Amino acid sequence: MIEQGVQASTEQGILELFSSHAFLRGLSEQHRLMLASTARHFQAVPGEHLLREGDEARSFYLIQTGRAAIQIHRPGLGTVRLQTIGPGEIIGWSWIVPPYRWQFDAVAVTTVTGLALDAASLREKCTQDHELGYQLLKELLTVVSGRLSATRLQVLDLYK
Amino acid sequence: MNCCFSVGHEFIVPVGILARRYRAARTKVMTQALTTPELSQADVQPLLTPAFVRVREFVRETHDIFTLKIEPPKVNGKPFLIRPGQFNMLYLFGIGEVPISLSGDAEDPSVIVHTVRAVGSVTNALSRLQPGDMIGLRGPFGSNWPLAEARGHDVVLVSGGIGLMPLRPVVYHLLKHRKDFGRIVLLQGVRTPRDLLYPLEMEAWSHEPDVQVLVTVDAADATWTGRVGVVTTLFKDAVFAPARTMGMMCGPEVMMRFAQREFEKRGVPEDQLYVSLERNMQCAIGMCGHCQFGPSFVCLDGPVFRFDRIRRFWEVREA
Numbered sequence: 001m002i003e004q005g006v007q008a009s010t011e012q013g014i015l016e017l018f019s020s021h022a023f024l025r026g027l028s029e030q031h032r033l034m035l036a037s038t039a040r041h042f043q044a045v046p047g048e049h050l051l052r053e054g055d056e057a058r059s060f061y062l063i064q065t066g067r068a069a070i071q072i073h074r075p076g077l078g079t080v081r082l083q084t085i086g087p088g089e090i091i092g093w094s095w096i097v098p099p100y101r102w103q104f105d106a107v108a109v110t111t112v113t114g115l116a117l118d119a120a121s122l123r124e125k126c127t128q129d130h131e132l133g134y135q136l137l138k139e140l141l142t143v144v145s146g147r148l149s150a151t152r153l154q155v156l157d158l159y160k
Numbered sequence: 161m162n163c164c165f166s167v168g169h170e171f172i173v174p175v176g177i178l179a180r181r182y183r184a185a186r187t188k189v190m191t192q193a194l195t196t197p198e199l200s201q202a203d204v205q206p207l208l209t210p211a212f213v214r215v216r217e218f219v220r221e222t223h224d225i226f227t228l229k230i231e232p233p234k235v236n237g238k239p240f241l242i243r244p245g246q247f248n249m250l251y252l253f254g255i256g257e258v259p260i261s262l263s264g265d266a267e268d269p270s271v272i273v274h275t276v277r278a279v280g281s282v283t284n285a286l287s288r289l290q291p292g293d294m295i296g297l298r299g300p301f302g303s304n305w306p307l308a309e310a311r312g313h314d315v316v317l318v319s320g321g322i323g324l325m326p327l328r329p330v331v332y333h334l335l336k337h338r339k340d341f342g343r344i345v346l347l348q349g350v351r352t353p354r355d356l357l358y359p360l361e362m363e364a365w366s367h368e369p370d371v372q373v374l375v376t377v378d379a380a381d382a383t384w385t386g387r388v389g390v391v392t393t394l395f396k397d398a399v400f401a402p403a404r405t406m407g408m409m410c411g412p413e414v415m416m417r418f419a420q421r422e423f424e425k426r427g428v429p430e431d432q433l434y435v436s437l438e439r440n441m442q443c444a445i446g447m448c449g450h451c452q453f454g455p456s457f458v459c460l461d462g463p464v465f466r467f468d469r470i471r472r473f474w475e476v477r478e479a
Binding site for chain 2: 022067069071078079080081082083084086088107109110146149150153154156157158159160
């Protein structure tokens with residue numbers, strides 16, 4: 001996976017992406033600026049892992065383009081795709097939940113681009129600025145709630 | 161003692177009113193299509209007893225879904241007319257009868273198309289039909305999708321599993337009368353990739369101007385490169401103007417409840433939402449009571465209902 005550090009010339013681009021990304025729309029400009037300092041551009045090609053189950057959760061991904069799949073491997077049964085994630089969505093919240101290890105795999109289905117935020121810096125900033133932490137968790141909870149609701153519907157196996 | 165029988169578990173109907181109900185129901189069945197001004201009463205009289213019709217073609221769609229193309233019967237020497245959303249009762253003599261929605265082009269009077277999922281004894285028997293076989297057909301019955309009311313609107317169709325079947329005639333109509341409608345959005349959810357219905361047609365529709373077709377599956381393996389997730393997750397990518405959108409939903413009721421909430425979040429008014437309900441329909445003329453839904457009978461007053469008119473019964477639980 002290609003990751004690029006934030007260059008001065010791209011900071012404006014990152015801020016623009018920050019203000020247009022659905023996940024961060026509810027955050028103040030000041031908080032976006034704080035988060036931008038932890039961000040790096042990334043690109044993953046089809047089949048490439050963004051995260052692997054059991055690995056340390058070092059990044060928080062904001063998807064700009066492309067589609068990635070959350071999946072899990074079942075020994076002897078193969079890989080099951082549980083959900084796909086697209087533009088404007090996020091991947092990963094294990095970075096804020098101890099022990100900070102990924103619970104599932106995430107793989108690029110098509111070429112995926114976006115921003116990867118450094119997890120350790122994020123946690124530190126949230127500890128230092130509780131307002132940022134609250135706003136971030138509120139946005140994160142909205143996503144988690146939506147995905148839990150969708151998962152519950154999946155469990156019902158409605159079309160059987 | 162007042163003799164009653166229980167229908168739909170929630171409501172009790174005195175037998176004494178059945179005669180009145182029968183007369184009213186029959187009148188309603190016979191005149192239902194008069195709400196569509198283009199059709200006269202003589203044009204739309206349903207067949208109340210089974211007509212013998214021939215299976216012209218059998219198409220295997222998926223592992224458990226198939227399509228029957230049937231030669232239409234004549235009704236008093238006139239073409240058999242059926243509207244999107246309505247259903248026929250298909251009768252296999254000696255086995256039973258099932259209600260099946262129209263899934264073909266309602267404007268093509270040369271053939272009646274029904275897509276069926278083999279789940280019970282009658283539908284499994286239907287799945288063994290061959291071209292040339294004869295079956296019984298009564299109909300058409302029930303209410304239809306609000307195509308006249310949808311003119312000038314964006315139309316968002318949400319279907320889950322075999323819920324696409326009754327909505328396919330809507331897509332045909334919208335595409336045939338393209339200039340009368342705004343954007344067309346089709347959100348389709350199925351269980352697995354092998355359950356996808358009409359994939360070639362869906363692909364073709366997605367290339368039409370101002371048509372958005374989004375498909376997702378509930379579960380897949382790593383060979384599937386499409387979307388995975390429930391159908392409601394597609395709303396975030398659906399492009400439509402809520403205030404002038406007509407939403408039509410068909411699928412499991414739990415799915416439709418969640419889809420309705422997505423419409424609500426986007427600001428689509430309740431009186432612009434329609435659902436097609438499924439109940440145990442047996443007589444198709446509102447007499448037997450098996451399909452009672454609140455004060456309505458799904459076979460007679462439905463299966464297509466405007467959402468705001470049934471909202472108060474929407475979350476009533478069956479006993």
